[in-house]
Amino acid sequence: MKVGVVGCGVGGMGAALALARRGHEVTLLEAFAAPRPVGSGLLLQPTGLKALATLGLGDAIRASGAPIERLDGRDLTGRKVLDVNYSDWRKDGHGIGIHRATLFDALHAALGPAGVTVITGARITRIEDTRRPVLHDESGRAHGPFDLAVVADGSASGLRQALKPGSRARPYPWGAVWANAPDPDGVWNGALSQIYDRAEVMVGVLPVGRGPDSGERLVSLFWSLPVADMDAFYAGDFDAWKTRVRTVWPAIAPLLETLPDAQGMARAVYRDVWVGRWNAQATLLIGDAAHGTSPQLGQGANLALVDAVELGERFNGATTSVTVTAAAYEADRRRHVMIYQFVSWAMTPLFQSHGGFWAGVRRWLFTPLSRTPGIRQLGAAILTGTARLGRWPDATRP
Numbered sequence: 151m152k153v154g155v156v157g158c159g160v161g162g163m164g165a166a167l168a169l170a171r172r173g174h175e176v177t178l179l180e181a182f183a184a185p186r187p188v189g190s191g192l193l194l195q196p197t198g199l200k201a202l203a204t205l206g207l208g209d210a211i212r213a214s215g216a217p218i219e220r221l222d223g224r225d226l227t228g229r230k231v232l233d234v235n236y237s238d239w240r241k242d243g244h245g246i247g248i249h250r251a252t253l254f255d256a257l258h259a260a261l262g263p264a265g266v267t268v269i270t271g272a273r274i275t276r277i278e279d280t281r282r283p284v285l286h287d288e289s290g291r292a293h294g295p296f297d298l299a300v301v302a303d304g305s306a307s308g309l310r311q312a313l314k315p316g317s318r319a320r321p322y323p324w325g326a327v328w329a330n331a332p333d334p335d336g337v338w339n340g341a342l343s344q345i346y347d348r349a350e351v352m353v354g355v356l357p358v359g360r361g362p363d364s365g366e367r368l369v370s371l372f373w374s375l376p377v378a379d380m381d382a383f384y385a386g387d388f389d390a391w392k393t394r395v396r397t398v399w400p401a402i403a404p405l406l407e408t409l410p411d412a413q414g415m416a417r418a419v420y421r422d423v424w425v426g427r428w429n430a431q432a433t434l435l436i437g438d439a440a441h442g443t444s445p446q447l448g449q450g451a452n453l454a455l456v457d458a459v460e461l462g463e464r465f466n467g468a469t470t471s472v473t474v475t476a477a478a479y480e481a482d483r484r485r486h487v488m489i490y491q492f493v494s495w496a497m498t499p500l501f502q503s504h505g506g507f508w509a510g511v512r513r514w515l516f517t518p519l520s521r522t523p524g525i526r527q528l529g530a531a532i533l534t535g536t537a538r539l540g541r542w543p544d545a546t547r548p
């Protein structure tokens with residue numbers, strides 16, 4: 151089968167690899183002249199780790215990343231708000247914090263040896279004939295026709311609306327700024343740590359292992375803020391911001407010292423994406439283009455990796471038409487993804503909103519409930535990405 155993949159992100163590279171490894175002829179088209187990772191660090195869950203292991207990248211990723219055993223969120227008084235342990239899922243369970251560039255490099259380096267043709271500087275602006283897709287880029291080149299087009303152009307997808315006119319991709323009113331900082335002594339090892347002041351302040355630290363360029367151990371530090379305040383953050387007094395963060399969380403002071411200026415912090419905004427069915431005949435949306443959410447649960451890259459690997463499995467020796475196979479794939483993936491779309495949507499205001507209402511709901515309802523037996527285990531299943539209605543295929547079963 152000839153496959154065209156749009157987007158050299160986690161989902162696009164994963165899908166290109168999974169399909170090429172199954173013998174398909176894959177062309178990967180990326181808008182940027184030099185594809186690059188966006189943002190600073192992310193948390194790989196057991197689901198994403200299993201998908202990477204199936205792609206043959208599990209050991210490399212584990213060797214470079216940092217094991218995460220728990221999520222520890224507290225308010226300003228030190229009281230626990232979120233306390234989720236991977237051991238509630240499985241005795242030796244853990245996630246891996248990883249520098250985005252490390253994950254990107256591992257996937258990117260595997261493309262050539264797997265036989266994937268990568269074409270950069272090809273921003274796809276139009277898809278002609280969703281049954282036998284031809285991908286047109288902005289310089290007027292036509293790529294294809296393909297038997298299958300996989301559209302993995304991210305949550306801000308420019309192709310989604312034309313493919314699925316009823317789709318919605320509402321931008322969240324809150325986002326975050328991120329940076330990496332050295333943690334040579336591993337002070338932050340083992341946990342994703344967060345501090346909250348009501349739902350208006352959220353600051354977090356995620357160990358991400360050794361960066362791609364240095365042997366130094368790093369953490370990703372993030373600060374949540376309304377999108378409307380982002381320009382003011384970049385134009386404002388960075389030292390005053392540091393003083394504010396230090397007041398909220400004194401232990402973070404050594405990390406703040408290493409941050410030179412606001413421009414060194416990556417801007418992150420997110421969208422809540424709902425498209426209905428992900429495929430239009432033989433043209434299929436995956437990853438954030440199909441189901442982007444807020445990163446509150448740290449699942450987006452994991453879901454995209456599972457999308458990718460299960461796509462390769464589904465088209466391995468498929469005997470039905472591409473359209474029927476794509477529709478069956480989508481129906482199956484949805485039983486996993488819908489849980490995360492719903493829980494992310496429901497939980498985000500508890501951690502990113504103005505006023506005291508949602509913080510009160512969190513304090514009086516969410517936190518006590520999350521500690522009760524049964525709900526605690528459910529919370530661990532959701533954290534680890536392993537909650538799914540229906541069956542896990544062997545290739546992605548965590």
Ligand SMILES: Cc1cc2nc3c(=O)[nH]c(=O)nc-3n(C[C@H](O)[C@H](O)[C@H](O)COP(=O)(O)OP(=O)(O)OC[C@H]3O[C@@H](n4cnc5c(N)ncnc54)[C@H](O)[C@@H]3O)c2cc1C
Pocket residue numbers: 156157158159160161162179180181182185186189191192193194272273274275302303304305307308309326328418419420436437438439445448449450451452453454
């Ligand atoms: C602040 C923040 C923190 C996060 N933390 C986590 C976490 O801890 N764990 C986790 O699993 N996920 C996390 N995520 C989510 C994760 O980053 C995304 O879900 C994941 O990157 C989605 O991958 P993707 O391949 O679908 O899209 P993307 O990574 O967005 O890749 C899209 C690619 O398509 C290219 N492209 C776009 N348009 C075109 C076009 N027209 N033609 C050709 N190419 C095009 C882009 O240049 C890009 O290379 C976080 C996200 C944010 C914003």
